[in-house]
Amino acid sequence: MTGLIYKDLAVLRRQLSTLLVFIFVYGGFCITGVFDFSILGALIAVFGLTVPMSSVALDDAAHWDRYAIATPAGRRGVVAAKYVFTLLVVAVSVVAAGGLMVCLSLAGLTKTSPEDLVLIALACGVLTLLLDAVILPCLLKFGAEKARIISMITFVVIFGGAVLLGGMAKDQFALPQPPEWLLAALPVLCGLVAVIGFFISYCVSQGIYAKKEF
Amino acid sequence: MSNALEVSHLTKDYGSFKLDDVSFTVPGGTIMGLIGENGAGKSTTIKCILNLIHRDGGEISVFGRDAVRDERAVKTQIGVVLDESSFHEALNPVQIGKILSKLHPNWDGKCYGDYLRKFELPEKKAVKTFSRGMKMKLSIAAAFGAKPRLLILDEATSGLDPVVRDEILDEFLNFIQDEDHAILISSHITSDLEKAADYVTYLHKGRVVLSEAKDELLDTYGKLVCGRSDLERVDRSLLAGSRVGQFGCEALVKNRHTFVRRYPGLTVDPITLEDIMVFTGKGDAQ
Structure with missing residues (x-):
């Protein structure tokens, strides 16, 4: 499995470097006041979604999967490697973007506290994991080309829903208030949902891949 | 082994x-x-x-x-x-x-x-x-x-x-x-x-x-090259396929040794794997 993760890193090395540069460029925009610091959190979602997608797209183009399955790694190894690689990408994105936000906060460049920025980065990481949990089985079943449409719909539904709810709250629309205990437990609950969702997604993908023909 | x-x-x-x-x-x-x-x-x-x-x-x-x-x-x-x-x-x-x-x-x-x-x-x-x-x-x-x-x-x-x-x-x-x-x-x-x-x-x-x-295959099978009248008098069960052209006929012989014993007057040439494929494929198409 480590060979397959190394393969993804080697193939996407240039793209990963570019994305890391993006974080610092956007960090610069935040310092100059062009963007709000929360944009760095959004980059976590962008990386966490586009990198696994690119990885599957490049595998499709090279017909890599049928070769990888013919090696001792087999079908299970290919799926496991893709999920571990996705986790790594999300983790590195959270650390890179979150770390930069905290550094800029400690340098006094934003009024938001470092604790809140860490929470923002973690929340974005959790959301990205949930999106990946939906997208990865589609990617492995339909390939990158067809799954792109599904991922766009997922992205629009989740982010559109969030913007809609935010707008309704802003317009003082009477949204039902969740109980205090639920609000307090929300970060942990969201984290748990993301982890469980990702695990269920992994099991679904293993099932899909076990039946797939190459 | x-x-x-x-x-x-x-x-x-x-x-x-x-x-x-x-x-x-x-x-x-x-x-x-x-x-x-x-x-x-x-x-x-x-x-x-x-x-x-x-x-x-x-x-x-x-x-x-x-x-x-x-x-x-x-x-x-x-x-x-x-x-x-x-x-x-x-x-x-x-x-x-x-x-x-x-x-x-x-x-x-x-x-x-x-x-x-x-x-x-x-x-x-x-x-x-x-x-x-x-x-x-x-x-x-x-x-x-x-x-x-x-x-x-x-x-x-x-x-x-x-x-x-x-x-x-x-x-x-x-x-x-x-x-x-x-x-x-x-x-x-x-x-x-x-x-x-x-x-x-x-x-x-x-x-x-x-x-x-492979050696057995190339030794056993053979290619009969003959005229139309010769092909017509050959027992078809000995052949695996044939091609009739304007200037002559060719046929895939299943067992050249048996065939030559039965038809000593006809010539059976050595065969290639490609011949076997072509005769079988085309024979099937006909």
Whole structure:
């Protein structure tokens, strides 16, 4: 499995470097006041979604999967490697973007506290994991080309829903208030949902891949 | 001499095409050539062996282990070259070696490096700069690097020039010097298999038409070249196919020795694997 993760890193090395540069460029925009610091959190979602997608797209183009399955790694190894690689990408994105936000906060460049920025980065990481949990089985079943449409719909539904709810709250629309205990437990609950969702997604993908023909 | 590969009553039904009751055996220390026209089922057979597709029936065992139940153990014994390169264009042979060293428990980096040098492949250049022949050589180097006991090659020599093909066939012959090694190679370049194969299995429309030792096959079958009147008086049960042209007739004789004894006046020429394919394929079409 480590060979397959190394393969993804080697193939996407240039793209990963570019994305890391993006974080610092956007960090610069935040310092100059062009963007709000929360944009760095959004980059976590962008990386966490586009990198696994690119990885599957490049595998499709090279017909890599049928070769990888013919090696001792087999079908299970290919799926496991893709999920571990996705986790790594999300983790590195959270650390890179979150770390930069905290550094800029400690340098006094934003009024938001470092604790809140860490929470923002973690929340974005959790959301990205949930999106990946939906997208990865589609990617492995339909390939990158067809799954792109599904991922766009997922992205629009989740982010559109969030913007809609935010707008309704802003317009003082009477949204039902969740109980205090639920609000307090929300970060942990969201984290748990993301982890469980990702695990269920992994099991679904293993099932899909076990039946797939190459 | 134990069997490296046993395929028994293999069936795979796609609806429009069916691989039907395919059986053959590859003994250790030998090369088995899988021949057949396009769409005959060669790649489907290989995909079933590699578990890339799910078989509907039959058994496949590699060195006595079931190819599905003991998949991981079986795949540590197999080196694979598929019909087209499966390596990412951005990678170079050194990176590919690193990836494969982590996938194959028996990986031999020195052997892989030796083949890269032998095939004169640039180690640091991206695969996208390679010609088709170079990509195929890279795939073959990678297959050897896995230190397999069974090499499976799907149309590995097609698209290569005769010099490179000859070079690669020599490597295959070296590989099977060890009686513990064997090769299954599918190809429709039958001249390659005439040079290298010990056994030949001919697939036609998803069924095994014949599976025999190559020398025996070429010794038994023959090509009858005669006039139309001669062909008309020949017992059809001795023939496997015929072609009637403007200037004469040709027919595939199933057993040239029996045939010559029965028709001493007719000439039966030696035959090639290609002749057998053409007669069977065209005979079927007629």
